[in-house]
Amino acid sequence: MYIGKSYKLSEFLLWTRKSILWLLIAGIVPTVLYEVFDIKWISIPWAVVALLGTATAFVVGFKNQQTYNRTWEARKVWGAAMSASRAWAMMCRDFIDDRTMSKEVIYRHFAWLTALRYQLRADKAWETTGKSYNREYAQYYTVPEKETPIETELSKYLSKEELETVLSKHNMATQLLSNQSEVLTNLTNKGTIETFRFLEMHGVLREFSSHQGKSERIKNFPYPRQYATINTFFVRLFCILLPFAMLKDFNELNNVVNGALKGYMIWFVIPFSALISWVYTSLDQVGESTENPFEGNANDVPISQMSRVAEIDIREMLGEADLPPALKPQNDIVL
Numbered sequence: 001m002y003i004g005k006s007y008k009l010s011e012f013l014l015w016t017r018k019s020i021l022w023l024l025i026a027g028i029v030p031t032v033l034y035e036v037f038d039i040k041w042i043s044i045p046w047a048v049v050a051l052l053g054t055a056t057a058f059v060v061g062f063k064n065q066q067t068y069n070r071t072w073e074a075r076k077v078w079g080a081a082m083s084a085s086r087a088w089a090m091m092c093r094d095f096i097d098d099r100t101m102s103k104e105v106i107y108r109h110f111a112w113l114t115a116l117r118y119q120l121r122a123d124k125a126w127e128t129t130g131k132s133y134n135r136e137y138a139q140y141y142t143v144p145e146k147e148t149p150i151e152t153e154l155s156k157y158l159s160k161e162e163l164e165t166v167l168s169k170h171n172m173a174t175q176l177l178s179n180q181s182e183v184l185t186n187l188t189n190k191g192t193i194e195t196f197r198f199l200e201m202h203g204v205l206r207e208f209s210s211h212q213g214k215s216e217r218i219k220n221f222p223y224p225r226q227y228a229t230i231n232t233f234f235v236r237l238f239c240i241l242l243p244f245a246m247l248k249d250f251n252e253l254n255n256v257v258n259g260a261l262k263g264y265m266i267w268f269v270i271p272f273s274a275l276i277s278w279v280y281t282s283l284d285q286v287g288e289s290t291e292n293p294f295e296g297n298a299n300d301v302p303i304s305q306m307s308r309v310a311e312i313d314i315r316e317m318l319g320e321a322d323l324p325p326a327l328k329p330q331n332d333i334v335l
Contacts, residue, residue, distance in 0.1 A: 004332030027270035049245035120294035239277035
């Protein structure tokens with residue numbers, strides 16, 4: 001998540017510079033053909049491109065709205081999970097008389113947050129972190145889940161035996177919730193937890209399971225590929241045709257311009273077509289950057305930071321002094 005006041009223009013130009021390059025080429029080719037090689041018939045009516053541009057604007061706007069909704073939903077899910085995590089810690093501290101067992105259950109919850117984070121950071125075929133412009137921008141920040149093996153992180157919270165069992169499972173987060181439920185059942189059977197408290201705590205476990213399911217739905221179900229594909233087709237088609245539609249109009253400006261620019265107005269097709277097209281390609285790229293809010297891009301939901309803040313808060317509730325450090329932003333980006 002970017003936490004600065006705004007992206008710098010230099011950062012944005014760096015991120016989109018490859019689009020700018022091919023847009024300039026898309027403007028140069030028809031202009032040279034029209035002016036240098038005198039192929040006048042390549043000019044197409046402006047109305048055709050204007051209609052295409054209007055349709056493209058609707059498609060791009062629809063995509064950006066829907067991808068923003070995906071990111072905002074992910075943020076709400078994790079915000080609710082953090083609130084439930086703090087409530088869970090207070091229940092464990094106050095409902096379980098055995099301090100050692102209480103701490104074990106709370107630490108197992110830290111393990112659940114960790115396992116879920118790592119599962120959500122796993123690569124998917126449709127995600128965009130592998131694209132060249134995202135790889136280049138990734139030099140400005142690090143993804144915690146890519147830096148440390150999950151085994152190292154989980155070992156901070158689980159016993160060696162439980163760690164081995166959890167690591168052998170396909171869905172580690174689900175296994176940890178199952179372990180929590182089993183522990184609560186055993187404590188209730190022993191009379192350590194009263195039945196109504198068991199039901200209350202089990203309700204929170206169901207809430208965690210719901211949050212996990214919602215996160216997995218966003219992670220495993222991409223923005224529909226048919227919409228993403230047609231959006232890209234429309235934007236590229238518009239960008240290619242735009243300079244062809246501008247040729248005649250800019251050439252006619254020579255009739256009303258005097259001075260040094262007279263006779264050279266046609267060459268302004270190149271920068272102006274690139275500028276207009278850049279607006280469309282940039283909006284498309286911005287929408288793409290919010291499609292997958294857990295993939296590890298600069299605009300993702302900061303699930304690592306949120307988990308760390310919740311862990312610090314909870315461990316302070318337990319009276320611990322040796323707390324993990326808060327995750328610091330790198331170039332105004334925190335994940």
